[in-house]
Amino acid sequence: MDxxxxxQLAQTRRHFFxxxxxxxxxxxxxxxxxxxxxxxxxxAANTATNLLAARPxxxxxxxxxxIHLFMAGxxxxxxxxxxxxxxxxxxxxxxxPEIIGGQRxxxxxxxxAALGPRFKFQKHGQSGIEIADVLPHLAKVVxxxxxxxxxxxxxxxxxPAQLLFNTGFGQPGRPSIGSWVTYGIGAETNDLPAFIxxxxxxxxxxxxxxxxxxxxxxxxxxxRLRNQGDPILNVSSPAGIDVALQQDSYELIDRxxxxxxxxxxxxxxATRISAYEMAYRLQTSAPELMNLKSETKAxxxxxxxxxxxxxxxxxxxxxxxxxxxxxxxITIFHEGWDAHSDxxxxxxxxxxxxxxxxxxxxxxxxxxxxxxxxxxxxGGEFGRTPMIESNPALGRSLGRDHHPQAYSIWMAGxxxxxxxxxxGTDELGFNVVDKPVxxxxxQATMLHLLGLDHERLTYRYAGRDFRLTDIHGHVVHxxxx
Numbered sequence: 001m002d003x004x005x006x007x008q009l010a011q012t013r014r015h016f017f018x019x020x021x022x023x024x025x026x027x028x029x030x031x032x033x034x035x036x037x038x039x040x041x042x043x044a045a046n047t048a049t050n051l052l053a054a055r056p057x058x059x060x061x062x063x064x065x066x067i068h069l070f071m072a073g074x075x076x077x078x079x080x081x082x083x084x085x086x087x088x089x090x091x092x093x094x095x096x097p098e099i100i101g102g103q104r105x106x107x108x109x110x111x112x113a114a115l116g117p118r119f120k121f122q123k124h125g126q127s128g129i130e131i132a133d134v135l136p137h138l139a140k141v142v143x144x145x146x147x148x149x150x151x152x153x154x155x156x157x158x159x160p161a162q163l164l165f166n167t168g169f170g171q172p173g174r175p176s177i178g179s180w181v182t183y184g185i186g187a188e189t190n191d192l193p194a195f196i197x198x199x200x201x202x203x204x205x206x207x208x209x210x211x212x213x214x215x216x217x218x219x220x221x222x223x224r225l226r227n228q229g230d231p232i233l234n235v236s237s238p239a240g241i242d243v244a245l246q247q248d249s250y251e252l253i254d255r256x257x258x259x260x261x262x263x264x265x266x267x268x269x270a271t272r273i274s275a276y277e278m279a280y281r282l283q284t285s286a287p288e289l290m291n292l293k294s295e296t297k298a299x300x301x302x303x304x305x306x307x308x309x310x311x312x313x314x315x316x317x318x319x320x321x322x323x324x325x326x327x328x329x330i331t332i333f334h335e336g337w338d339a340h341s342d343x344x345x346x347x348x349x350x351x352x353x354x355x356x357x358x359x360x361x362x363x364x365x366x367x368x369x370x371x372x373x374x375x376x377x378x379g380g381e382f383g384r385t386p387m388i389e390s391n392p393a394l395g396r397s398l399g400r401d402h403h404p405q406a407y408s409i410w411m412a413g414x415x416x417x418x419x420x421x422x423x424g425t426d427e428l429g430f431n432v433v434d435k436p437v438x439x440x441x442x443q444a445t446m447l448h449l450l451g452l453d454h455e456r457l458t459y460r461y462a463g464r465d466f467r468l469t470d471i472h473g474h475v476v477h478x479x480x481x
Contacts (some may be wrong), residue, residue, distance in 0.1 A: 037360045051219055051270055052187040052194055053086075057451025061374040062415025062481075064188065065323045066446065067182065067330045069316075069358055071350075072162060072204050073337035076118075076384035078399055078429045079347055080132045082409035083121040083150050086103045087386055090114035095387055099430050107340060114428065115388035115400065120345045127419030134351045137359035138410075143419040144362050144371070145412040146479055150423025150432040153382050153439045158338070161381035162206035165439050166331075168468045172209035175459075177443060178329035178470045179213040181450060182404040184457045188444040189326030191285040193223035198315040200353075201335035201412055211331060215461040219271040222331065225290075225318070227310035262376065289321055303360040310443045313357035320364055323374050331405050332403070337380055341396035362412050362452070371413035375449055377442075379409025386428045406432045409442070415449045417481045440473035448475045 035129035078084060094111045103113075119132040125143040140147070160170035175183070178195040203237045204210060211222030252449040254273065261269040289335035292300070292307035295317065300306075305313035312334050319330045334354055339346035341358045358378055365371040384400035384407075391397075412418065424434035444454040447468065454473055458465040 020297075021179075022399065027323040050326075051217070051267075051274060052182065054186045055184070057185055058453045058456060059451055061185075062373075063329060063413070063449040064241055064373045065330070065370075066178075066375045066377065066414070066450070067319045067361065068178075068314075068325065068332070069354075069361075069376065069378045070162075070166070070210075070331060070333050071337050071354070071378065071380040072201065072206075072333050073158065073339075074380040074382050074384060074402065075337045075350070076339060076347065077149070077406065077408040077425075078384060078386060078400070079118045080135060080351075081147060081410070082132050082406075082425060082429050083117060084386070084425075084427060084429045087114050087429065090428065095428060095430070099426065099428060103405070104209060105385065105387075107396070108385065108387055108393060108401050109392070112385075112387035113443070114386055115343075115398070118347070121323040123171075123308075125419065126299075127421070129419070129421045132218035133347055135355045136236065137356045141340040141412075142357045143324050144366060145410045146416045146418060147408060147410045148423055148437055148442075148479070149408045149419045149421060149425060150262045150435050151379070151383075151409055151433050151437050151442065152406050153407075153440070155382070156402055156404050158205035158381060158402075159207070160405060161402075162204065162210055164211040165442075167212075167214065168440065168443060170471055172207075172212070173214050173215045174466070174469070175214035176209075176211045176222060176331075177181045177446065177468060178211060178222050178331060179216050180457060181329050181447070181452070182215075183459070184215055184452050185328070185450060187326070187328055188218060192322065192325055193328050194328040195220065195222040195331075196329075197222040197224045197331045197333070198227075198318065199224070199333045199335070200310065200312040200315055201333070203335050203336075204333045210333070215466070216459060217267040217271055218268070219274055243399025285325075289318065289325065292317060292321075299364070302364065305472065311357075312354050313360075316357040316361045318363060320368075320370075323365070323370055324368075339384065339399050340401065341399040342401050343384075346399075365413060373414065375414025375416065375446065377409065377446065378411070380407070380412050383407025383429075386430050388449035405429075405430060411479070415481055417479055420474075420479070422479060435478070437476055438472065440469045442465065443469050444473035444475050445479060449480070 027253050047245060078087065095114050119134045121130050121132050124131045124139040127143050129142045129147055131142065132138060153161055153164060153165045155170050163172065166168045166176050182194040213221040257269055257273045303313045303317045305311065305317045315332045319332060322330050337350050362376055365374050383403040385403045389396055389399040389401045405431060422435060423437060426433050427430060447454045454467060454469045458467045
């Protein structure tokens, strides 16, 4: 129908909502800014910076920052943290069927023989926590960590399990835990992103969805630092653009964006404004952050970091510098622990790449008085089987398959008990038999330490309130100092 016949027909639903000042974007922005789905006090309503302003917590927080060392590929709990002498006794023999309980595996038969621990274990520190000798640096700070030996998950494959740990859901599209945290309590710095991601190793199966903001405004997406070139894309000015021209361009774009924000009220416009503001500040703050030559030789040696060479050690040192500068949530992905074959070689190499720096991070934070307010989390997406994986057709031998029923992670600082080994598995490390801790419980506990109630930190999307832990999760109070 020709809308010129009747002027009223030209009034679309979009015009109606906009002209009545009830635009959908304004409704969404108002919901975000007033905390309608988030039980926090209202925030000032019309600047992008306010969207990331520090916000009151649900209750007093013990931690202000998180450094999440995610060991993608899944380290073997049986060879690093959960010593099982019975595995050595069973080596070469099938594990009893009643233990396996009908569990099926992708690359090994249910009657596959047991594979004993590949490394020696010793007790360390005053706590006497037993860990493998392939982690000699962690042994030095073992009294500062809380080792959880009873973690379990619902996902069997890498990408879904990585997504579950980082977003609470096994498929892409949900906000990551760093996004939930920055949405809930905002940022402590205006000069660096609130949520920063780094990656070492060979890549992440879960991809960018593991640090995405999902259905939250994209303002809360993690900002990835690159290992080479400019640390953040599109921050450096193009050739031929001087300071005056850049300033004039920025001010013009900001006025246009602010005007459009007032008209549309779209949270994504606020995100765009914030991105321009942050990019402008990052031209100064990012180079200063990345300049590790300002660190002493003793500190570089402590981490095993080369200032000019990308590595897990360099990323850990950068994470400490980020905490000092107020970054709220830092995730370092180190991929490569997927030991379907040659577990000894795989874990020896990965331990060499990560052990010194992870331990140095804990010790350095403690020495600087930052560990009490910084939660450090180390672990992967699931464990490894007690049974051997050996497949000549695939060129595999002396490895372990994926194992969601039981594994280990460690946490330190930020209100966690120290020198504690918590929970336990059966004599073969197959099932959790003491104090089970689900991934959702880890998430709930992390949020709790940051002063957030995981059941109250919600966001309305597609007609219902979502949260990181969905309908699951309990704070593990036994782990709290």
